[in-house]
Each structure stands twice: as C-alpha cells, then as structure tokens.
Amino acid sequence: MTTNDPTAKPVAPRQLGRYQILSELGRGAMGVVYKAEDPSLTRMVAIKTINLAMQGDARAEYEARFFREAKAAGAFNHPNVIIIYDVGRERDLAYIAMELLEGTELRDIMANERIALASVLEIGAQVADGLAAAHERGVVHRDIKPANIMIVRGDQVKIMDFGIARLLTSEEHTQTGSLLGSPKYMSPEQITGRALDERSDLFSLGVVLYEMAAGVAPFSAPDVTQLMHQIGTVVPRPPSVYNPAVPPMLDLIISKAMTKDVTERYQNATELAADLRACMSKLAPDSDEKKVGSDTLPLEESKPRVDSATVKTRRSEGSYTGKTDNPMTLSRKFDSTQTLQRLSVQAREAGTENDDADAESEWSDGSEGRSSWWKNRETLWLILAFAVAVVVAVYIARY
C-alpha cells in the first residue's frame, strides 16, 4: 500500500457533501481539517478529509476499512470523545464531519506550562473514561497522544481522531517497513507490528501521563530506530525522579500502564481511570498548583514551577540516560547521597592514583584475603576438644 504525501497541498473544496467549507483549521499527515457548516442543522462542524488517491484494490480495501472504522467510532457517544456526525466521500476525498471543538490541545498546554498533578490525574482519568467507552465497543484508538487530546471549557477532555487516526498508515508500517511520523507514544506491540488491542491505547496514555507528570518524555532518541529500541526494552525511571511532587502511587500507575508485557499492563481503561481517581483522592489539597485550563491561568503568562527537578527535566530532555536499560534510582526515602558521593570520590581517587585499582581503601573489607578459619568458633571448639582429649589420653597412657 502506498501512503499519502502530506506535503501535497490539496485544493480546498467549497463543499463536501452537504457541508459548506468555511475555512481551513489545520493540516496533518492524513489530510486537511476544515471548519464547515451543516446547513440542514445550522451547526458548525469540523470536517476532516482523507485523500483516497490510490489505485485499485488498495483503494477499495482502504475505503471499506475507513468507513467501517469511522462508523464504529461514530456509533457511540461519550462526553470525553469527540462526536462524529457523519462520514462521506466526495471524489477522491473521504471525509468525516465531527464536533467542532473550541479548546486547547494538550500538546500546546504541555509545551507552555507544567501541568498541576491534580490536572494530570483528571486529564488522565477522563481520557481513560473515553477509552473505556470506546474499548467496550471494540474500537481501538491507536494514536493516543497529546495532539489528539483536547481540553475544552477549561476542564473537559475530548479524545479526537478516534479509530481512524492510523488508518492511512495501515498498521503503522509503509511498504518500506518504516514508520510514519514519530512513534513516541506507540506501544511496544505497535512498533513491532503485532496485533493491537485496547491495551495498546493504555500504554500510549501511560506515556502521555508520564510526560505530563515528569515534564519529560519517557523515551527520547535522536532517531526512530533508537526510539523504537527504547520503547521495546527500556523501563523509564519513575516520573518522581524528575518531579519529586509525584506521589508514589502515580509512579506505580504510570509504570503499570507502560509495562512492556501486555499481560502485566492494565487490562482495561476502567481500572486505570479508577486508580487515577484513587490517587487523586489521596493528593494533599495544597500539594499542587493551579489546575490547567482554569480561567485564572492564562497559558501565555504561566511559568514553569521553579525547582531543581523542573530545571533538570528541561535540560535533560529525556529520562533515558543510556547508562543501563533499567537502572535503579536512589531512594527518596533514604538519604544515600553522602555514601554515594564518598564511594564515587573514593573510587575515582583509586582510579587516578592507582591504575591497578588495588589500593587499600578506607572501606576495604579485606575479603579477598585467605580464609580465616580461626574465626570459626565451632572449629575452635573442636580443636579445643581434641586438645583436651589428647591431654587426657597422654595422662591415661602414662599414668
């Protein structure tokens, strides 16, 4: 199957089906999104177009699949899922008429501010709710990412591009085997082209949660190959390493959502939503900043929280340090920095002063020495017993 060329600029139609095109809202890999009016209901809608300019069987197969998925996605109504009104085709353009949302993409919010933990949990829970409703009907989103999550009216989450987001890429892979776009939020089974189910969406939501909580993406690499390797093998460090305000339970929730093994992951979105809300209830009321999207927090004026973790997070650009696949982190509960620094300095000095690294250190335990059998009390008792026996035997023999 070939793919659409996203750089090819389609001519803007004036009308698609019964919808009057008013303006262009944006462009993506799939096509163009327009603002349109439905004259029959005098309602504003968003029209997402998808180019069907492909040949023969591929087109027929793709077209059938597009309508099947679009219908499935439009067959349910949930407050956290964008409403699909209609699907249709106009020459080489397939289109979907959907709810026109006025809000902010989560991607933009994350780029501009550090999201309060309460909001992280609330957004995550609402996305999970939306996913749960879809999964119940057998619809898998396949492309959960901040750009597909819209925050409307300050606190309501809407999942966009449901069920059709990845249609064009046909299970993510092109004929050459390369991936379209960034696989940053894809699940391990997705990047390896295995069969997907709803648990793949939960992994992607875990990545989104991680990024919101930690302020840094769990997987970050200069090229897709390395990124795919990380997604497949690396267990990212807990978000609390980067943001000490993250409670242990949220670390655990995100970790479970991002488990590589699907059988150990959350098995459904309802469980994930319940855990996020349980975590929210345990959050100290004064532990957080203002919620995202509130009227009193204009995005333009918001500032990142100034703490060491934030600063480092921005600087480090990714949790994966490359030192080891799954490193352990210093416990926050037990202060080990003194010992760690002492160990570090000592080993470094041993390295610079003695290339053989066999210098006796202050902490040397001498364990490489010979066996100190004389420290064994039982052996000593045995030797003592034999010695006494010898004395007694000699006495008996002589007297």
Add this chain to the structure above:
Amino acid sequence: MDNHAPSALPRQASIVFIRIQDFARRPVGEQAELRDRLEHLVTEATSLLPADGRIVLDALDGTAIVIPQRPELALDVAAAVQKSAADLPFSIGINYGAIKAVSSATDPDDTDATLVGDGLDTARAVAEFAKPGRYLSTRTFREVLKNRAPDKVHAFGPSGTFTDLRLRTHELFVHDARFARRRRLKLFAYGTFGVAVIISLGLIARMARPDPPVPIPPPPEPIQPAILVFDIKPPAEVMLDGVVKGKTPPMTQLETSPGTHTLRITHGKFPPIVLEMDLDEGERATIKHVFAAGSKTAAAAQKAQLSRKTPQESGSLG
C-alpha cells in the same frame, strides 16, 4: 551530562535486593500497600547500619540495599527483613559484586546520580528465584562471607543452579538455620568420635605398655644370733632350753636365737648352773665358771660369771 564527574571505577560491595513477588501483576492499590510495607521494613533493617554505610536504591518491584563494607552486615539486614516479612510476598537475593557510582561531583541534586553495575543486576535476578521467607545468595557472597565471618556461612546450603532472563547461570545458596544445626550436629559427632578415638588410643597405649617391674622387697636383715661363749672348767655339758648342745670344751661357744633362753650347765655331781637369759640380737654372753670342790653347793654353782656384750661391743672387741 556535561557536569558529570569523571567516571568512577567499579568496586565491590554487598547488595541485598528485596523483591515484591509478582509485583507487575498486582493491582496498583496492592502495589502501593506492599511498597509501603517494604519501605517500613527497609527502615527497620537499615537501622542496623550506619547512615553513611549504606545506599538504598529503589527499583519498581523492590529495593536494593548496597553495603560497601562488612558483608556480614548484609546478612544481618536480610535476616531482619526476613524476620519481619514472614507473611509478606517478599523474596531476598544477596550478592557481592561490582557496583559503580554514577553521580555528579558538583551537583548534589543530580537526578541521574545512582549506582549501576552487574552486582545490582545479579542481586535482583537472584531475588527472583527466592521463595517468600527465604533468601538466596550467590557463591561470590558466600565466599566473601566465609572469609569475613565463617560462623555465619554455615547456614547457607546449596539451592541449585539457576538461569536468569539474560541467560546467565547462577549457583545459589539458600539460607536455612537447619544447615547450621546439621553441621553443628555433624561436628559434634565428629568431635565426640575424635575425642573417643584419642582417649582410646591413650588407653591402648596404656594397656600395651609393659607393667613396671614389681619392686622386690629388700631381704630382711639376717637376724644376728646371740652367741654364748663358754669358759667352763672342767668340761661340762651344756643344755639350752632343755636340749643338750654338747660339752665344753670342745664346744667353746653356741649360737642361738635372740630371746629368752634357759641355759643349764652340768658337770658330774656338781649342782648345775641354770641361767635364765634374755639375749639380744648379736649379743655375746660369756659364761665363765669353774666346777670346783667349793662349788658343790647350789649357791656356789650360781656364782658363774656372766658377762654380756652388745653386738657393737662384740664387734669392737673382736
């Protein structure tokens, strides 16, 4: 990171890894509760250690306690955790292996500061093989413990050879007090047997040795006879204790045993001379008498002269 100090050399340390079993498969609520319990246990266990003598690392499914010094302390920590976690799904792996500090010398808040190393990975892998309430150790740790605290190593017995997910093979030892008891019993048996053998050898040596010669009592001193010397004229018959001993002369003297004797000397019709004598050993008694006409009376007869000499006197006088 640019501000990271030069890489430190790896060093050896003891690592106790406490793992929550089947962690990934548990609901998050249970995970959180178990992690709280684990944290509490680790707090108790590490109270045995100086604050600058341990590093505590968190893994998702457990906690690692790194002890750079004194491997026997790792055993104490493991024992403390095991004791308190009897009813919890915690398993413990102990290893002695390479660790390396990865930290910034200039930035104490470095979030990347941690420990890495095969020592940690191995301890973690070992913990996966341990059953709840038990702890396993690697051969390396056991050897180190054997050198440092041989008394404590006897509680480890062979558990088997295990292959981890990275296909590394580990020869592991399980900690069980029964191994130590069994060894003590064995040592006691060996000791008793050894002592019995040694004492038996002593007895055998004692029995095999020839008896010392029985001391022969010195022969009793010969009893020196008392000697009766006769100076009797004319010759007379001598009877001692009723027994005729002869005539004197020719008999000039008579040896007899010391003691009381009755000497009777007779000559013809002269009244006999009867002497009751108590002779000492070696005494020399001379009886001098002359039977003459004037001595026909009994009184005269009794005038026989008797002179006595002690043996010393006899010796000195010849």
